[in-house]
Amino acid sequence: MKDIDQMFQEAVVFHGHSCPGLAIGVRVAVIAREVLTAGRAEDEDLVCIAETDACGVDGIQFVSGCTAGKGNLIIHNYGKQAFSFFNRATGKAVRVAVRPEAAMDARDPEGWAARMAVFAGTATPEQLAAAEASKERMIDVYLHGPQEEVYSVTMIPAPEIPKAKVQVSVICAGCGEPVMPARAVERDGKHFCVPCSEADHLKE
Numbered sequence: 001m002k003d004i005d006q007m008f009q010e011a012v013v014f015h016g017h018s019c020p021g022l023a024i025g026v027r028v029a030v031i032a033r034e035v036l037t038a039g040r041a042e043d044e045d046l047v048c049i050a051e052t053d054a055c056g057v058d059g060i061q062f063v064s065g066c067t068a069g070k071g072n073l074i075i076h077n078y079g080k081q082a083f084s085f086f087n088r089a090t091g092k093a094v095r096v097a098v099r100p101e102a103a104m105d106a107r108d109p110e111g112w113a114a115r116m117a118v119f120a121g122t123a124t125p126e127q128l129a130a131a132e133a134s135k136e137r138m139i140d141v142y143l144h145g146p147q148e149e150v151y152s153v154t155m156i157p158a159p160e161i162p163k164a165k166v167q168v169s170v171i172c173a174g175c176g177e178p179v180m181p182a183r184a185v186e187r188d189g190k191h192f193c194v195p196c197s198e199a200d201h202l203k204e
């Protein structure tokens with residue numbers, strides 16, 4: 001496995017900026033791969049269920065190979081910095097979450113207040129500098145902090161996850177475009193895509 005700093009720098013290129021959330025995703029994916037002894041998921045052996053749709057998800061996708069497009073990244077957005085991984089080959093599963101005391105507002109309240117001022121657009125030059133320093137500190141904590149201090153790592157029962165299905169598409173009676181059958185809406189024996197079925201609904 002590559003050095004975590006190198007992985008993070010590469011993930012920054014993919015994600016578009018450097019941030020603590022991305023650092024969480026990268027570290028969590030590294031921990032999960034170690035625990036589940038999986039390489040980068042080339043197929044669907046490794047599955048991730050993310051409990052957030054924020055920055056961390058990109059770190060997960062980049063390092064674990066669990067991606068939205070392959071269907072082995074499932075997002076249940078509960079607004080939590082927590083990610084469960086399941087290795088289909090071994091049946092083993094683990095949940096990795098940021099510990100409450102390692103959350104940014106708890107770990108670095110002053111830096112957090114400065115970041116809030118930046119987000120609100122009211123930051124003084126001192127607060128801008130403090131927010132930037134806090135961001136760098138938290139990236140370091142999430143990438144290099146002692147695992148037992150920063151993350152809770154719990155083996156969990158294997159979740160039931162259906163394999164991504166490949167199906168023959170149906171043609172929407174509204175727009176004529178192909179639609180996955182599982183996403184099509186049936187009305188009066190005809191198939192519609194969701195946008196057409198909703199537009200149709202508005203006309204009624």
Ligand SMILES: [Zn+2]
Pocket residue numbers: 015017018019021022055
């Ligand atoms: Zn980000």
Ligand SMILES: [Zn+2]
Pocket residue numbers: 172173174175176177192193194195196197
């Ligand atoms: Zn349509």
